[in-house]
Structures are given as C-alpha cells and as structure tokens.
Amino acid sequence: MKNYITRTIDQMLLEWKERVVHKPLLLRGARQVGKSSAVRQLGRQFQHFAEVNFERDQAVAIFFKGNLDVRLIATKLSNYLQVPIIPGKTLLFLDEIQACPEAIMALRFFKEDYPELHVVAAGSLLEFALQELPTFGVGRIHSLFMYPMTFDEFLIAMGMEGMLAMRNAADVSHPLDEPFHAKLVEQFRIYMLVGGMPEAVATWKATSDFLQCQQVHNDILLTYEDDFSKYSRRANPDLLRLTLHGVCHQIGQKITFSQISDGLRSYQIREALRLLTLAGIITPVVATAANGFPLDAEADERRVKYLFLDPGLLLAALRLDGNVSQELVRLIMTGTPQDLVNKGSITEMVAGLEMMRYQAPIQRPRMYYWEKTGKSIAEIDYLTVQDMHVLPIEVKAGTQGGMKSLWMFMREKHLIQAVRCSLENFGTFEYIDKEDGNAVRHVSICPLYAINNLFPSLP
Secondary structure (H helix, E strand, O other): OOOOOOOOHHHHHHHHHHOOOOOOEEEEOOOOOOHHHHHHHHHOOOOEEEEEEOOOOHHHHHHHOOOOOHHHHHHHHHHHHOOOOOOOOEEEEEEOHHHOHHHHHHHHHHHHHOOOOEEEEEEOOHHHHHHHOOOOOOOOOEEEEOOOOOHHHHHHHOOOHHHHHHHHHOEOOEOOOHHHHHHHHHHHHHHHHHOOOHHHHHHHHHHOOHHHHHHHHHHHHHHHHHHHHHHOOOOOHHHHHHHHHHHHOOOOOOOOHHHHOOOOOHHHHHHHHHHHHHOOOEEEEEEEOOOOOOHHHHEEEEEEEEEEOOHHHHHHHHHHOOOOOHHHHHHHHHOOHHHHHHHOHHHHHHHHHHHHHOOOOOOOOOEEEEEEOOOOOEEEEEEEEEOOEEEEEEEOOOOOOOOHHHHHHHHHHOOOEEEEEEOOOOEEEEEEEHHHOOEEEEEEEEEHHHHHHHOOOOO
C-alpha cells in the first residue's frame, strides 16, 4: 500500500494469517486510528482481497438477513464485489461492521462452518453494537485492540529506526550518549504535539508544519463529536460534548463531576463517561489500595482519572475552548524538562498512554494509580505488576523533591523496586529509608521516550 506507515500490530496480523486454526478476527478501536489501513496492508499477503464497507455499501447487508449460511454469503459477496473468495487465497474484510449487526452475528458461523477462510472485521463505535447483541460468539472470535501510534511507531514513521535501535540497546547500566538522548527528547516533544493519529503523523512527515497537523486534529475531533448523534438513544449529544471537554480540562486529576457541570446529576455524567470509554476516546485510571494483586481486587471505581485518546487531539479540544492550550504548547516546545514533566499534566497522560499501548492488545488494559488522602496526601501516578510484585511508576522531573509519595508508598507496601519516568537519561539510584530500618529502595530511571523498555515481551 502506497505511503503505508508500519504499525506494531502488523506482525500480530501476519501471525494470525499463518495460524493453521484461525478464528475470525475482530479489530477494535476508536475511529481513524488506522484499523482499515492495517487490514488492507495485510491483504497484500493474499492473492485476493475482498472488502465490504457496510456504511458505504449498505445494500450488501441484505446478504446477511435470514439464514446465516456463511458459504452462501461468501458466494454472494464474491459475485457482488467481482473478487474470487477462495480459502487460503482471499482475505475477506468486513469494515464498519457495526452498521450491520447481522454480520457481527455471522462471524461465529464463519468459525464453525467456514473455518478455512480468513475473515477480518473492523468498525468504529463497535462496542455499542456488541452490547446490543444477545450473543457474541465467545470463544469463536479473536479480538485485537488498536490505538493511535505509539512513540516507537512515530519514530519508525519518521525513518528513525537507527535511533530506536540505539535506545533499545541502552539500559540503566548503559545510558545513551548525550547526542542520542537529546535527539530522542526532541522527538518526544514533537510527538506530544503531533500525537499518534496516522493522518496527523503523515501530515507532519510530509510538511513539518504544526498548523497543518492542528487542522487534521480539529477535523478528527469534529468527526468524533458528529458521531455523538449516534449515541442519542443513550445520552444527549450535548451532554457527551460537555463531558468530553470536562475530562480534557481535568487531565492528570481525579475527575470531579461539579467541574464538568453543576446542573447535571451525577448519574448522567457517569453514563456519559461510560459511553466515551466504550467509544475508546477516554480510558479510566482507577485508584486501588494496591496491597497485592490483582490490582483490580481493591480498585475504587469512585476515584478515577482519565486518559484522553491522543495528545494532539487533546490540544485540539482545549484549543476549541479558547487559548487554553497555548501554555501547554509553549511548555512542550520550549519548557525545561523539569517544567514539562512537573507542570505539564499532558506529560503524565502521554506516559500512561504509552504504558497502555505497549501491553498485549488482546484485551482492554486496566490502568491503576494510588492515592492517600487525609493529613498525609500522596499519589503514585501508575501501578502495574511485574515479576509477581506491584511496581510503582512515577512521572517526575528529577531526583530532588517530589519523591515523598513514592517513598511513603514503598515503605507502606514493603517494596524495594520502583520506576521513575522522566526526560532524564537511563540511570538508577538508591534511597536509604531511615524510617524503615535503613531499608534500601531501588529506583530505575526510564526515559519517557523508552517506556516500551518496561514491557519487553512486545516487539
């Protein structure tokens, strides 16, 4: 495919293609994150590629009415599209499948009655359609979740595989040479402005013009808001817009309903947040007591922060509310690393998005943080589990100050390992905890441009 930007999920799609037993694949994610392009790229590995778009080709939906004989359906599609549909040689792509619930139901029968055929489906607002189906082929359909481009994918798109290789070879014992570190910090700043929506990344690659990228972001955001009318049976579109912009203004903070609107009941805002989460536009980060794992066992759904889908789209949303984003843009472009991390809640958000997207995409990741209220207020930005231990991850600027929450958490939970994500180079330091019998706490420094290193199981 001309001008296709390589994605991490490409390898997973190829692995699915090569499996002897391959269930129908459902590619899930928000609108315009690159799902259709990735499937078309996969289609190049087949002799034939048959694509149906249920929003564009609405007449095709009739093939899925009544008796779901998938072999007969495949014959009809072949004749309609004038493309041979041959097991092992053809990839059948059912795009925007949410517009045809019967086609979603048919996926399970492709597994049962036509397992030799490669079938991929994708759609936007797909989660809403899945909720309305009485059954959904559990165990008969394989799902992958797709998101905007990660920083690693952004570097590859910019032709900087060499920088990526140097970064991947570095660790706390072998930090990067300063020129490589400085270049990666520069590219991370650009990524925070451009974001990972494929169209915006392609625009930046072609023009190096932030203003043109902003126009792309504005167009995508308006498309999302136009989609809100499709949720109208569940929530008022104006309520969804209000809630969305309320979330944008509380990035990095525990969500407060009164800051979204004083005139709405909490259940209305809570439902709007649920719908925006289903649409993939926001992702909850839930507070947990973190006394052990699974972290979900002690999660408190009343205390939640939210990640917005993409930093570029976040700036666009804030820009629509006036010039709220001007200070953030200045901070990203010219602020010191300390200011950017300590004062820029967008940095904490991008770190969370990176952590989320470097995990296996076979299910929606659950994100957690920890906070302590009362006389001693403390917060840990993110928590995960590695090597059967809770691992606290703080997004901080430097070694001096701002670490009291981390020491408190590690002392309370009897932990000796933690990670600080910052714009520093790779490194490590120790803290002698005199309040805990001189226990030694070890903190690894992971640069914000190297969060993938925390999840080495993925490519």
